[in-house]
Amino acid sequence: MIDMTKVLADTPGAADRVFLNSAGASLPPTPVLETVLGHLRREAEIGGYEAADERQADVEAGYGVFAELLGCRADQIAFTDNATRSWLAAFDALPLGAGDRVLVGEVEYGGNAIPLLMRAQAVGATVEVVPSDSDGTFSAEALADLLDERVKLVSVVHVPTNGGVVADVRRISDAAHAAGALVMLDACQAVGQLVIDAEALDVDIVTGTGRKWLRGPRGTGFLAVRDRAVAVLRPKLADLHGATWTGPDSYELRSDARVYELWEFDLAARLGLIEAARYLLDLGPKAVEEAVTQRAAYLRSGLAAIPGVTVHDLGARKAGLVTFSVAGRAATDVQAELATRKVTVTVSSRSSTYFDMSRRGLTEIVRASPHYFVTEAQLDTAIEEVAAIAGGR
Numbered sequence: 001m002i003d004m005t006k007v008l009a010d011t012p013g014a015a016d017r018v019f020l021n022s023a024g025a026s027l028p029p030t031p032v033l034e035t036v037l038g039h040l041r042r043e044a045e046i047g048g049y050e051a052a053d054e055r056q057a058d059v060e061a062g063y064g065v066f067a068e069l070l071g072c073r074a075d076q077i078a079f080t081d082n083a084t085r086s087w088l089a090a091f092d093a094l095p096l097g098a099g100d101r102v103l104v105g106e107v108e109y110g111g112n113a114i115p116l117l118m119r120a121q122a123v124g125a126t127v128e129v130v131p132s133d134s135d136g137t138f139s140a141e142a143l144a145d146l147l148d149e150r151v152k153l154v155s156v157v158h159v160p161t162n163g164g165v166v167a168d169v170r171r172i173s174d175a176a177h178a179a180g181a182l183v184m185l186d187a188c189q190a191v192g193q194l195v196i197d198a199e200a201l202d203v204d205i206v207t208g209t210g211r212k213w214l215r216g217p218r219g220t221g222f223l224a225v226r227d228r229a230v231a232v233l234r235p236k237l238a239d240l241h242g243a244t245w246t247g248p249d250s251y252e253l254r255s256d257a258r259v260y261e262l263w264e265f266d267l268a269a270r271l272g273l274i275e276a277a278r279y280l281l282d283l284g285p286k287a288v289e290e291a292v293t294q295r296a297a298y299l300r301s302g303l304a305a306i307p308g309v310t311v312h313d314l315g316a317r318k319a320g321l322v323t324f325s326v327a328g329r330a331a332t333d334v335q336a337e338l339a340t341r342k343v344t345v346t347v348s349s350r351s352s353t354y355f356d357m358s359r360r361g362l363t364e365i366v367r368a369s370p371h372y373f374v375t376e377a378q379l380d381t382a383i384e385e386v387a388a389i390a391g392g393r
């Protein structure tokens with residue numbers, strides 16, 4: 001059970017609005033804010049490098065914190081600026097040549113799909129879409145039919161940017177590994193709302209971001225690279241943190257995942273990210289998953305009951321993203337109207353998940369993403385306000 005008294009005290013921003021945008025950028029809890037501000041103050045007092053020396057042990061401990069959060073080893077963790085940086089770092093290191101194939105789900109994220117298409121077109125590889133099941137979930141059966149030895153990567157989005165569907169990751173990774181392909185899990189919308197265990201899911205690479213469900217600062221991300229991937233990936237973008245310059249024409253790459261990090265980073269934000277992960281671990285990822293899933297289900301059924309409102313979420317298993325549209329109203333208008341009524345939502349557009357949205361004939365949908373700090377009374381308010389908009393009030 002989530003201690004609502006505590007989390008609400010730690011989340012002052014949640015008091016005067018119904019905040020339903022944790023899938024965009026959530027409200028960081030006070031301990032995260034204080035950590036970031038405290039370090040920035042310290043940098044101003046004694047200098048950035050000197051302040052960093054003081055926090056060296058905490059930064060080091062952060063790898064262990066994320067290993068615990070993601071179900072892997074500390075040497076498999078790297079910190080980055082965002083989920084896309086993590087994804088690009090790993091993807092750039094994947095050898096890919098003419099005739100190779102990459103398989104993606106229908107809900108592949110635009111920020112992954114674009115670099116995939118760019119690289120595939122440059123080297124003569126192909127990007128192919130795995131059809132979903134009838135309920136909208138990434139189909140492990142369809143994947144098995146498409147796999148062969150030319151498939152180098154299966155890219156799976158755990159929870160998409162535009163809906164609640166949760167991928168059945170283990171079935172996908174089992175099928176992919178049987179054919180010798182690596183599995184890259186985009187857990188950007190999953191970490192912080194769902195329990196993630198890279199070992200149990202048997203995924204080779206995990207990417208994620210700090211500012212969403214994890215409630216960390218903006219400009220933070222993380223990457224996990226497990227052993228199967230280490231054997232295949234060839235890092236290409238290392239600097240003097242990821243490698244050591246050993247001679248006039250020689251260098252030695254790090255053997256751990258920090259080969260994907262660069263020397264310079266925002267330490268205040270990194271410390272805030274680590275604090276956010278600790279905050280989640282203290283609450284209990286399982287309790288958070290239950291709370292978020294329950295709130296989203298409540299919101300989804302409340303919205304579905306409103307005449308003129310269509311809920312768009314697919315999947316047998318659904319997580320914390322709730323998407324809908326209001327008949328006769330543009331999604332951006334609904335977002336703006338709700339903002340004036342102190343309900344914060346956002347809009348998902350076709351370019352974020354082109355395959356999925358075009359297949360379903362959708363251009364824009366409203367996205368509401370309630371975290372555990374949103375109360376049932378606030379969800380009722382959101383439902384009433386959407387009903388008022390749908391009813392022309």
Ligand SMILES: Cc1ncc(COP(=O)(O)O)c(C=O)c1O
Nearest residue numbers: 082083084109160161188189209
């Ligand atoms: C499913 C998914 N993957 C990746 C990303 C990219 O995350 P970031 O903006 O941190 O790079 C997003 C962002 O919305 C997302 O929803």
